[in-house]
Amino acid sequence: MSQMNKIITILFSSALFLLSCHQEKKNEKTTDNQHISVQQEESAATYKVQTLIAMEELADSAFVNLREVSDSFQYDMRYATANNFLGKKVYDCDNCWLRARTVRALIKANRDFIKNGYQIQFYDCFRPRAVQYKMWEVMPDGRYVANPKSGSIHNRGDAVDITLVNISTKEELKMGTDFDYFGKEAHYEYDQLADQVQENRRLLRTIMEKHGFKGIRTEWWHFSYIGEVYPISNQALCNE
Structure with missing residues (x-):
């Protein structure tokens, strides 16, 4: 092999080596970015205020x-x-008050949803x-609205109405009906729905039950x- 050919071969090999290194770094960077993205989503489940220990030490019944x-x-x-x-606004603000024990459980559940690419979205x-009395006037049916005389778990700060949204698109997952749909199609066991809808409902309930929650049939x-x-409780919804 001539000296020139040796030089060309060495340069070509070096170029391939550098290209390979660049691609590996690019792949590492992509993986790092994906890892950072997951970390960012998971870190979103941490507290905004610097009172994590205080939050953990709150009485379960604290709002x-x-x-x-x-x-x-x-x-x-x-x-x-x-x-x-x-058909009308009955809350003066859109705060989400709950008992401390329920908040802790929701944060843990949401971390599991985030790992699957979703987030909890609250309706109530x-x-x-x-407000429970107003609801009962419109829908006096215990399958859908608790009688205000005995009260709802919502009135006690330990119940939530939720769905899931895709983290990337912010679109709600298809659940078969809208929130507060009073009909058999909203019942958990109703099976005349698309397979994906039933899978979405199962995912929602499975993770919520894992973290101490119980769904209802209707x-x-x-x-x-x-x-x-x-x-x-008569806990105020809006901050003064």
């Missing part, structure tokens, strides 16, 4: 505004709008008893935290 302690959730608080079965959290969106039943 917490979820919006003030975590950035990891989405909200479509229907009763703070006219887009609900009452704590609900004042006065509403795919409703989950109550299992534990001591606290008294009905």
Whole structure:
């Protein structure tokens, strides 16, 4: 082999080596970016305020505004709008108040959803008893609205109405019906739905049950935290 050919061969080999190194670094960078993206989503489930220890030490029955302690959730608080079965706004603000034990469980559940590419979106959290009376006037059916005389778990701060949204697109997963649809199609066991819809409902319920929640038969969106039943509360929805 001539000296020139040797030089060309060496240069060509070096070029291939450098290209290979560049591609490996590019792949590493892509993997790192994906890892960072996951970390960012997971870190969204940490507290906004620097009171993690204080939050953990709160009494289970203490009320917490979820919006003030975590950035990891989405909200479509229907009763703070006219887009609900009452046809009018009945909340003065769209805060999400819940008992501390329920907040802790929701943050853990949401971390699991995030690993699957989704986030919890809230329709309703704590609900004042006065609103429960208004709901009962419109829908006096215990399958869908709790009788205000005995009160709902919502009135006690341990129930949520939720769905899931895709983290990337922010679109709601298809669940077969809208929130507060009063019909058999909203029942969890209704099976005349697309396979993907049924899978979405199963995913929602499976992870929620894993973290201490219980669903109900007639509403795919409703989950109550299992534990001591606290008294009905008049906790204010809006910050003064």
